[in-house]
Amino acid sequence: MTLPKQGQSREAVLASMRERKAQDADWHGARTFSLVYPANDEVDAVLADANELYLYENALNPLRFPSLRQMEVEVVDVARGLLHGPEDAGGCMTSGGTESIIMAMKAARERAKAERDVTRPKLIAPVSAHPAFAKAAHYLGMEHVQIPLDDDYRADLDAAAALIDDQTAVVVGSAPNYPFGTADPIPELAALASERGISFHTDACLGGFLLPFYERLGEPVPPFDFRVPGVTTMSADVHKYGYATKGASVVLHRDGEHLKKYQRFLYDRWPGGLYLSFAMAGARPAAPIAAAWSILHYLGEDGYVELAGQIRDATRRFQQGIEALPELCLVGKPLMSVFAFTAREGSGVDPFAVGDAMDDKGWCIDRQHGPDALHLMLSPKHLTVAEAFLSDLADAVKHHGPSRGKQARYS
Numbered sequence: 001m002t003l004p005k006q007g008q009s010r011e012a013v014l015a016s017m018r019e020r021k022a023q024d025a026d027w028h029g030a031r032t033f034s035l036v037y038p039a040n041d042e043v044d045a046v047l048a049d050a051n052e053l054y055l056y057e058n059a060l061n062p063l064r065f066p067s068l069r070q071m072e073v074e075v076v077d078v079a080r081g082l083l084h085g086p087e088d089a090g091g092c093m094t095s096g097g098t099e100s101i102i103m104a105m106k107a108a109r110e111r112a113k114a115e116r117d118v119t120r121p122k123l124i125a126p127v128s129a130h131p132a133f134a135k136a137a138h139y140l141g142m143e144h145v146q147i148p149l150d151d152d153y154r155a156d157l158d159a160a161a162a163l164i165d166d167q168t169a170v171v172v173g174s175a176p177n178y179p180f181g182t183a184d185p186i187p188e189l190a191a192l193a194s195e196r197g198i199s200f201h202t203d204a205c206l207g208g209f210l211l212p213f214y215e216r217l218g219e220p221v222p223p224f225d226f227r228v229p230g231v232t233t234m235s236a237d238v239h240k241y242g243y244a245t246k247g248a249s250v251v252l253h254r255d256g257e258h259l260k261k262y263q264r265f266l267y268d269r270w271p272g273g274l275y276l277s278f279a280m281a282g283a284r285p286a287a288p289i290a291a292a293w294s295i296l297h298y299l300g301e302d303g304y305v306e307l308a309g310q311i312r313d314a315t316r317r318f319q320q321g322i323e324a325l326p327e328l329c330l331v332g333k334p335l336m337s338v339f340a341f342t343a344r345e346g347s348g349v350d351p352f353a354v355g356d357a358m359d360d361k362g363w364c365i366d367r368q369h370g371p372d373a374l375h376l377m378l379s380p381k382h383l384t385v386a387e388a389f390l391s392d393l394a395d396a397v398k399h400h401g402p403s404r405g406k407q408a409r410y411s
């Protein structure tokens, strides 16, 4: 398109956008299973107000907008508390899991260079770790080395031990990973790293704002946070199971000094003045910080525990319903509400054909491979559609046509 010569009315602009938006996935109706984490209408209303209040400000300069700095510090501190970081831990907010991960990997690279003279830094992460780690390695000039998975779809410890060497800057584990929702053996992996003075990152982008509340519900949660001695950094996304609107994640360092020494960027050779920044972005939108702060305060611990209970109940119902179908089974043993399911061997069912039949019924289910499987990530709202989903799934397994293609789709 080209820029219209004359501007249109506000009504016309919005009508045109609404028309386009009608083609988008129906996340309000809980028919999507990734990208948006719907909690409920009250949460949405708070987020809308918080976003509106901070639509224009810029979080780049904390001196101009001290309220933003304060809110950021408090969001980071809440995450630190939930993940049992020590009092002197440090951290900052970023635009999302990917940026948090890139910053943690950058800090690990700098630390390895400063403390161990590592000049060809390696980033060692399980095959199931998010592509953000591959992206970080690519951007930061690190070698990305993948740890194969064991039969339970968790990082294989023997393989990890064999891959770690004197050029290893950082070892990674997920709690949980996206594809299978399984948690890696964090204490064992972190011990392998810390014995050699190597950084260890727990990617809790998914679990950081849900597992602490699963624990309060009395659900079994394996050690994954700063209570594990060798964990040096963590990522936790407020815009996933913290329910904030997009653009809100936290990266944390056990040692607050590392944030300053290895993550922060300070530049004083510019006529424009002293430039200080903690992550990739320069200008930073204020609304995600405000949204994150508002929702932590609106829900409080009790609200998060209640929503975690709804997610747990939805997960039980979905998983029981899937396993009750003789043709289907879960992949591995998922830790929380993120999981994949596939066709049982010998069932003659193609999971992608089932996915196509579900698409036709209006569900948006992500596909993945290794093995071919369908992927679900449940939010509180999914409790309201569990029965409809399972009834459509049973029908899709019985009456699906041929698969429209084996191409895996990830979102």
Ligand SMILES: Cc1ncc(COP(=O)(O)O)c(C=O)c1O
Pocket: 095, 096, 097, 098, 099, 130, 132, 174, 176, 177, 178, 203, 205, 206, 237, 249
């Ligand atoms: C386990 C895990 N880590 C990192 C990320 C990256 O987060 P973002 O998409 O916010 O950059 C995701 C995204 O789904 C994830 O599931």
